[in-house]
Amino acid sequence: MRQIKFIAQKEMYHILRDFRSLIIIFVMPVMMTFLYGYAINMDIEHIPLTYVDKDNTPESRALIDRILKSGYFFLTPHSPELSDPDQILRASHAAGFILIRPGFAKALNTGEPFELGLIIDGSEVSQAAAVQSYSNVILNQFLLDRLPPETTVPGVKLSQQVLFNPDLQSSHFFVPGIVAIILLMISALLTSITIAREKEMGTLEQLLTAPVTPTQILIGKLLPYIVIAFLDGLLVLIFAKLLFGVPFVGSFPLLLGFELIYVTTALSIGILISTAVPTQQLAMQFALLLTMLPTIMLSGFMFAIKNMPIPLQIISRIVPATYFLKMIRGIMLKGSGFAVLAPQAGFLALLMILFLFLAIRRFKTRIG
């Protein structure tokens, strides 16, 4: 036990004396949150749109007004002489335009069928899809609002309601995932170089002739980094919350508790990598490769796990972010409590023990 304490103390000296690295440790996660947060923001807003209003009635103008004021679009005007749809799109650089033929106001009042035109530039697929769905929603709301009160629309009506993220804002979904990726990556990076550095500098040679066991060395090295990674996590969470305004429904202390388990698991991965590779550079590359890719592809960050082939689903079980994502999304967006998330925490703790056990087994007390 005393040995562990002194190894931890020594490791703390290394961390605190390397001032540049210390800055990187705290600046990098914040910068990454910022960059990833904006880069992966999937909400498409501020789409250029134009219109051709041949009806030119108060009703048609109201519809256009409604669409443009929805917040998703802005108007890019085009010269009124143009009539060819291709030309209009090209001249206005719009993602699409709305064509209101004469008779819109009349059809609205009499209820006869009427075809409203929406011409979309299909070359930008995701933007086109957004134009389609947004304008559909807006049009439906517009039509519903115009129905006189107390009247009912005949036929079956589908009532849609989205819970937890009512606007289906992707940031609410992605920001917790970004937090999960950054914490995993940074933590694994931190510890991945610790033993590799001692190998590279030759200090391991002296350490290995001293009567310390692999368990003492690895646990001693791990402890100071738990503090650092935990603080990093706190920083990233606060920053993400402030920057992206993600709602926070559940208990913050509970999330911090889970964060502690999560970063310790990530640090254990770093330690495991460190025992296996000879140089710091290689250690860092492995740490990035082994944390980023599986987290993005297999943790449920981008793709739903239940839609994956069975082998990938099994692999997702040993990706720590799989569990942390459920925790952080659960706590932040749904307000889930400890009882609901305890199994996730249990699995995560098991993974941590597994990685540490493997690292201790792998750690060679001999050189060469």
Add this chain to the structure above:
Amino acid sequence: MNGNAVEIDHLTRKFGTFTAVDNLSLSVGRGEIFGFLGANGAGKTTAIRMLCGLLLPTSGTGTVGGFDILRQSERIKRTIGYMSQKFSLYPDLTGRENLSFYGHTYSLDKSTLKARIEELAELLSLSEFIDRISGRLPLGWRQRLALAVAVIHKPTIVFLDEPTAGVDPVFRRTFWKLLYDMAETGTTVFVTTHYMDEAEYCGRISIMHMGKLVEIGAPRELVLKHRASDLEDMFINLIRPQGVTDAAN
């Protein structure tokens, strides 16, 4: 447990097809100062690393302090002190922090450790430099510090791999005086060196060449046996590539 500090029996270490240590057998008594000589690449460091438990032999056996080098390396670590050829202390820690860290790994208690650090600082004239970041010390002082770390826990056997390389002559003398003092209190000193004048300070020396032990004995006896003018002369003759004759003779 036998009486010898170091006992090596047909020790061999190969790296791929290269045999660094070839069938090495020797024994070193307790309290002896044993000079382990050989040209660069002769296999000295590899042999020392095997004795300290840092490397496993390809074949052969050995004991250090009576403990088996294959199976009891943890017990050996408590018995020995080791000074590497290359500076292996933490360069970002001060001398005192390095000494204190290693002292603690040997479970020395606080007051014993403190007194021991003062004692060593005095013996090695390190006091002035002990609170400086060790990586920034001049080579000579780094070597003193490394020696201090190797003996912080008063080991019964010390392995010193080129301890005086790059150290000035005045300090080499201090170094050796310290080794003599240690040997007098029963410590076994197993030391490699390039300096032939230092080899003469040793009770016995061995000479390794291309992984093999070519000669072992007391320095003076060896000089007589080989009818050499001095140790250096004998050393050069022994390790000269076979078939090459010295034109001057």
